[in-house]
Amino acid sequence: MRNDPGSLTIIGTGIRAQHLTPEALAEIRAADELLYLAAEPHLAAWLGALHEHAASLQHHYAAGLDRAATYEAMVEAVLQPAREGRRVAAAFYGHPGVFVTPSHAALARAAAEGIPARMLPAVSAEDCLFADLGIDPGRTGCQSYDASHFVGRRPRLDTGAVVLLWQISVVGERRAVVAPSRDGLASLTEALLEHYAPGHVVTVYEASPYAVAGPVVERLALRDLPQHDVSPLATLVVPPATSGTR
């Protein structure tokens, strides 16, 4: 173990490789170790090639395993080398502070242990959504919830605002899963039908992780959501309710 303290920098890769910021790339190059979690195999390969001492965190996932156990393993994986005096860059896809439990947990634990740690901003799926769908959240206002949180807590909705619901494929699911939860989609639809008409047109969206592909943009009536082929990283965009939709 070295006497000088190590450090931890949490970075985000963005959704596509070209989203990686110069600031994040410089941090990767300066690090002793790069630990990363990518959402796609080709991006994992790309990240793995960026640093001589790079290792994926993907193996901590296993279908059926409670996510809390997975996150705890990731937190310890990124902190242990820093405890041993190394400069660690931990890369998560998208923005590392948005819908990423282990990044915040690692920063908190690092602070408690006196390990210098910080987070750099990055391009999130929400940033891509605003660009791809031409939505300006300042126009009507915007409410944004994890879909499981929305179904379980039923926060007050402003139906005059855009509503974004994240992680709609795993509503109510605490384990890593391999297929969308149909029961979860039905619960989400039921909760939304308390506020919107069955024919209200919603958008299932996914930012493209591929340099040569566009985003997933699928418009459908709210009533049809439970049967829809939802991809694992899909987001639901609910536009403001307008006259004639109810």
Next chain:
Amino acid sequence: MKDFLLKLEDDDDLRRRFRESPEEVAQAEGLTSEQAAALASSNPKEIRRALQDEAPGETIVNIVMMD
């Protein structure tokens, strides 16, 4: 297919040529006609299905990072 996607991320000229003639360029890089068609669709769902067919074990399970 994964390797070709990786090249597309880094190679501006390849990306330009792919956009002009997607299926021709993809097949010239050794992809099957099905993989080339998936890429040419410009649809992430189609591309992901083709990747799953190529390497099922490498498919991301379902990354969810929020409690």
